[in-house]
Amino acid sequence: MNFNFLSPVSDTILAHNELLSMQALGRRLLIHSNQQGIPDLEGVNIVILGIIENRNDVDYIGETFQLDEIRKSLYALFPGSWTTTIADLGDINAGESIEDTYFALKEIIEILIKKDIIPVLLGGSQDLTYANYRAYDAIMPMVNLVNVDCKFDLGDSAKPIKNNSFVGKIILDEPYNLFNYSNIGYQTYFNSQEEIDLMERLYFESYRLGKVNKDITIVEPVLRDANIVSLDLKALKGAEVSLKQKYSPNGLDGTSICAISRYAGISNKVSSFGIYEYKPSKDDEISSMLIAQIIWYFIEGVNCRVKDDDFSDEKNYQKFFTMVESHELVFYKSNKTGRWWVEIPFLDEVNNKLKRHTLLPCTHQDYLDACNDIIPERWYKAFQKNSV
Numbered sequence: 001m002n003f004n005f006l007s008p009v010s011d012t013i014l015a016h017n018e019l020l021s022m023q024a025l026g027r028r029l030l031i032h033s034n035q036q037g038i039p040d041l042e043g044v045n046i047v048i049l050g051i052i053e054n055r056n057d058v059d060y061i062g063e064t065f066q067l068d069e070i071r072k073s074l075y076a077l078f079p080g081s082w083t084t085t086i087a088d089l090g091d092i093n094a095g096e097s098i099e100d101t102y103f104a105l106k107e108i109i110e111i112l113i114k115k116d117i118i119p120v121l122l123g124g125s126q127d128l129t130y131a132n133y134r135a136y137d138a139i140m141p142m143v144n145l146v147n148v149d150c151k152f153d154l155g156d157s158a159k160p161i162k163n164n165s166f167v168g169k170i171i172l173d174e175p176y177n178l179f180n181y182s183n184i185g186y187q188t189y190f191n192s193q194e195e196i197d198l199m200e201r202l203y204f205e206s207y208r209l210g211k212v213n214k215d216i217t218i219v220e221p222v223l224r225d226a227n228i229v230s231l232d233l234k235a236l237k238g239a240e241v242s243l244k245q246k247y248s249p250n251g252l253d254g255t256s257i258c259a260i261s262r263y264a265g266i267s268n269k270v271s272s273f274g275i276y277e278y279k280p281s282k283d284d285e286i287s288s289m290l291i292a293q294i295i296w297y298f299i300e301g302v303n304c305r306v307k308d309d310d311f312s313d314e315k316n317y318q319k320f321f322t323m324v325e326s327h328e329l330v331f332y333k334s335n336k337t338g339r340w341w342v343e344i345p346f347l348d349e350v351n352n353k354l355k356r357h358t359l360l361p362c363t364h365q366d367y368l369d370a371c372n373d374i375i376p377e378r379w380y381k382a383f384q385k386n387s388v
Contacts, residue, residue, distance in 0.1 A: 026075025054124030265301020
C-alpha cells in the first residue's frame with residue numbers, strides 16, 4: 001500500500017505518550033511515527049486518520065490547524081475491555097489543490113474499507129465527506145449517509161462545493177450512489193424553507209434537535225442503517241466546547257453526542273466515521289477532550305457489535321404482521337439483541353441496486369404505532385422512495 005502522502009504523528013505527541021500509564025489507550029495504539037514508519041495494518045480493525053484541509057470552509061481566511069490536542073486527549077483515555085486493534089496513521093496534509101486532498105482521502109478510505117478496516121476521520125471542513133462518499137464508488141452500489149448537523153448542507157449545487165453544500169453535490173453528481181440521506185439534530189432556523197421542502201420531496205429523513213434531545217433512542221435505527229456517518233461539530237451546544245468552536249447556544253450536549261457516536265459504532269453497517277469542523281483555540285482542552293470521548297464511544301460501540309441481521313434462520317427472530325390502512329407491515333425482532341426491523345416491499349425487482357434494502361431498521365415504538373393504525377414515518381418514506 002502506497003501511503004506516501006501521510007505525515008506521521010508529531011514527535012511532541014509521541015513524547016507525551018511515553019509519559020502515560022501503560023494501561024492508557026495511547027500505549028496500546030499502533031502509531032505512524034518518523035522512527036517506525038507506517039504500522040503494518042494486518043489484523044487492524046480501526047484506523048484514526050487526520051485530514052488537514054479546510055480551504056472549502058465558507059469562512060476560510062487562510063488559517064490552518066493541527067490535531068495534536070485531540071490526540072493528546074485521546075491517548076490519555078483508558079480503553080474498555082476491547083478486542084479491536086487500533087492504529088493511528090497520522091495525517092493527510094492539504095494537497096497542492098483541494099482536489100489533491102480529496103483524491104488522497106478517497107484512495108486511502110477505499111483501501112481501508114476493502115481490508116475491513118474502519119477509518120475514524122478527523123477533519124477540517126465537512127466537504128471532506130464528499131471524498132469519503134466517493135470512496136464507496138468501487139465498493140458498493142448504494143450508500144446510506146447520516147449527517148449529524150444543525151444544517152442539511154444541501155446548498156446550491158450549481159456553485160463550487162463548500163462545507164455548506166456538499167450534500168447537494170453528493171445527490172447530483174454521477175455516479176448516483178446515494179440511497180438515503182438522514183440528518184440528526186437539525187435546527188429549523190439554520191435551514192431555509194426550500195431546503196426543508198426538498199428533504200421532504202426526496203423522502204430523506206430529518207430529526208429536529210428537540211426531538212432528538214427528548215428521546216435519543218429514536219436515532220439508533222437510522223445509524224444502524226448507515227454506511228457513512230459524518231459529524232459536524234457545529235451541532236454541539238456552545239456551552240459544551242471551547243471559544244472558537246462555539247456556534248450556537250442550542251445544540252447537542254456531550255452526553256447525547258457520545259450516545260450517537262456509540263450507536264454509530266454498534267451499527268454493523270457503519271464502515272467510516274468522520275468528525276469535522278474542528279477549530280482549535282487557546283482554551284482548547286474542552287473541545288479536544290469531548291472529541292476524544294466521541295471517538296472513544298465509537299470504538300466502544302464497534303467492540304459491542306453483534307451480528308443479528310441475518311434472518312435466514314427462523315430461530316433467530318420473531319415475526320409480526322400488522323395491517324395499517326391498505327398495507328400489510330411485516331416486523332422482525334431479533335432474539336439475540338431485541339432490535340427491530342420492518343419489511344419494505346419493492347415494486348421494481350429489476351433494479352439490482354436496491355435489493356439489499358428489503359429490511360429497514362426500526363424501533364419497537366414503530367411496531368406499536370402500526371398496531372394502532374399509524375404508519376411509521378421511516379417505513380412510509382422508504383416505501384415512497386422505492387415506489388418512484
